[in-house]
Amino acid sequence: MYAWIDNIILGIKDNDNYTNVYELYDYLEIEIVKLMPTNILLRGNDSFYYRDLNDKEIVFIRNDLNDTMEKFILLHELAHALLHTHIYEAAFNKNFINKDKIEKQANYFAFKMLNINLDKIELEGMTIEQISTYIGIPYNLLSNLLT
Template identity: 35%
Template sequence: MINIHARVKHLIQKYDTRDPERIINYLGIDLRYEDIGEKAKGFYISLVTNKYIVINNKLDEHEKNIVLAHELGHALLHYHKSTCYLREYTLFPRGRIENEANKFAAELLIDEKNIEKCYIEGISIKQLACYYGVPKQLIKYKFNY
């Protein structure tokens, strides 16, 4: 089992950022913004020794950041897979690999140090999502709701 929390914590410490685009650049992953249609929000592909993340150039900044974090999760957790992840990006479960990428995105984008653990128990998922500025589904992945 992959310790996603530890992997993300190490990345944040090493690169001193939670910004997925900056981490992608630091890692030398080829990042492109393209018109990839209405349904696809982004995908990761590994070809031989090259890694590519393609993001739909029609996304707003908020959604772009979430998709970047999710696809970065694929690039780091599933680099050994010679699979192109072309499915529409979703925060809803679609198997182990997608769950891991979603967990990675949640760990990267949500800094639990910003709020005391004792307060989290008394706050609704909706309130936490508003506080962190992320979808409710990411809150569920981060805090195991």
């Protein structure tokens, strides 16, 4: 279903410039701006990606996230930057955007880029809530990815 995303991930990981999410952002010249969670720009969200602010690509992200969550969110926003260029060009006509679909794609990309391997035997009998706590990814993001 997401083989095309897997191919993009393989291309990124085959590139010598990829060692972590922060170096990838530097390489792609996408700026990361950390904001207080109450900042009005975040509109109550953890982050958002802006394609063209004074000819720059920027991700605004909360400054109070733990390391795993921050990396996951940065990779999620990077997915929008790399996978959904056509959507952001048509962002003002939201009637034609399947938001659930693009969010699942972005979550899938982030999950795969973090190399989180779920051992079925180790996780057997766990609920999605327990798995989300175990791997450090919030329930709503993991649930969105698995449903």
